[in-house]
Amino acid sequence: MKKQKKLYFGTNLKMYKTIREATDYLTRLSELTEDISRDDIHLFVIPSYTCLDAVSRKIDQSLIRLGAQNMCWEEQGQFTGEISPLMLDEMGIHFVMIGHSERRHVFGETDPQENAKVACALDHDFTALLCIGETLEEKNYGISDEVLRTQLKIGFHGVTPEQTGRIWVAYEPVWAIGVNGIPASVDYAQEKHAVIKDCLRELFGEAAEQIPVLYGGSVNPGNANDLILQKDIDGLFVGRSAWQADAFHKLITDAMNTVKNS
C-alpha cells in the first residue's frame, strides 16, 4: 500500500478570513511546516482575492503555493465583478481553482464556463485545479460516474497531453461539502477516484499519470488518514478542518506518518 509519490495538501479559505487573519494564518502555517521537506508534500492555500496581494508579499510560494478561488476567462472587458489572469499575474499568483462546488451550485457556473476558464488559465501559464463532484440527487439516480466523466470531459476539452503538468483535479462530492456535509466513505471516495483516473487516462493517455487527484468534502482528523492511504487519492483538499494552522499542520503530519508506516 506504500505510496512513494508526493502528497498534496491544500485548503480553500472560502469567504472567511480578513487580510490580517489570512496573513496570521499563513505565517503560522509556514512556521509549523518549515521542517517538512517539499520533496514529500505539495502544500497550497487559496485565500480570498482581497488577501492575495498582502499574503503573496509574505509567503514563500515555493513552500506554500497561493491560489485564487476563481478567475475570468478573458483578460479584460465588460465583466463587472470579475478578476482576470493579468490581475492575478500582477500579484505573482499563477494557480487558480476552477469550478468549486459553490461556484457551480450557488453562482450557477456551467461546465462550458469552467472549460473556458481552464483554457484561459493554461494559456497564461497558470496551473488549474478543476473541482468536480456529483450532487446528492445525481448520486441517488446512480449517475455519479457519468456526471464526473462529463465534468472532466467538458472541463478539460481542448487540453493537450503536453499541458497535463499544469492541471489538477479535486473530487468533492457536493453532498459531502461544508457544515451540512456527510463525509464520503473511504471506499466510495476511492471508487470515484478510480473512475476519475480512468477518464483522465482516456483523455490524455500516459500523460494522465502526472495529474494529481485530491479528495475534498468534510475531510477531518477522523477520516484523513484512511483517505490518504487509498490508491487513487493523491492528496486532501480540506475546508473547515484546515482553518486553524495548528490543526492543519497536525492533519498533514498525521497523514504523512500514516503513509510512511503503511
Ligand code: PGA
Ligand atoms: P469542507 O470544505 O472540508 O469544510 O467540507 C471542502 C471544500 O469546500 O473544499
